[in-house]
Amino acid sequence: ARLVVLVSGAGTNLQALLDACADPAYGARVVAVGADRDDIEGLERAERAGVPTFVKKVGQFSSRDHWDRALADTVAGFDPDLVVLAGFMKLVGEEFLGRFGGSVVNTHPALSPSFPGMHGPGDALEYGVKVTGCTLFVVDAGVDTGPILAQSVVAVEDDDTVEALHERIKVAERAMLVDTVGRMAREGFVVDGRRVRFGRTSS
Numbered sequence: 001a002r003l004v005v006l007v008s009g010a011g012t013n014l015q016a017l018l019d020a021c022a023d024p025a026y027g028a029r030v031v032a033v034g035a036d037r038d039d040i041e042g043l044e045r046a047e048r049a050g051v052p053t054f055v056k057k058v059g060q061f062s063s064r065d066h067w068d069r070a071l072a073d074t075v076a077g078f079d080p081d082l083v084v085l086a087g088f089m090k091l092v093g094e095e096f097l098g099r100f101g102g103s104v105v106n107t108h109p110a111l112s113p114s115f116p117g118m119h120g121p122g123d124a125l126e127y128g129v130k131v132t133g134c135t136l137f138v139v140d141a142g143v144d145t146g147p148i149l150a151q152s153v154v155a156v157e158d159d160d161t162v163e164a165l166h167e168r169i170k171v172a173e174r175a176m177l178v179d180t181v182g183r184m185a186r187e188g189f190v191v192d193g194r195r196v197r198f199g200r201t202s203s
């Protein structure tokens, strides 16, 4: 399967996918990496792996919709089977979802439906939950609201800082992402309402 991965930062989730794809049995290949900003480590990781990269900054476009369309056009050019938002800090819009909807997955560092948005680990710490974790879901028009593919639980320690907790979540997140994307690539998946089933038929 052809993966296009979108990043906005360190790209450790991307790196986990790049490493997994090195095994031909994994069943997927990262064909391009896109970002909404320059000089981030995620782009350097792609370049080191010899993967084509592109940057689409919202500010370069006259409107958010124009950005969304330009992003969709560039991604479409790589003919992806799956688009993976791995630490991508922008919401893709109607045009993008219209083109790839159902084949866009996103990883979120909290147990959905708890703590959606930009500060999942901090919100979990603030709330005082004893367990949190990460969620891989199929992107829909909401914020972190799509049908859930996989989740992984991480304990919150008494002395946790947001950074320490997020780093621990990211360990689980990388494993969840690699395992689930690989399964989707090899077996296919079908979204049926809020349910997602692996396999290629909807029977």
Ligand code: GRF
Pocket (backbone or CB within 6 Å): 007, 008, 009, 010, 011, 012, 013, 014, 042, 086, 087, 088, 107, 108, 109, 170, 173
């Ligand atoms: C991940 O935890 C992702 O879920 C969140 O930000 C982090 C990105 O990490 N949105 P990286 O860029 O993959 O290292």
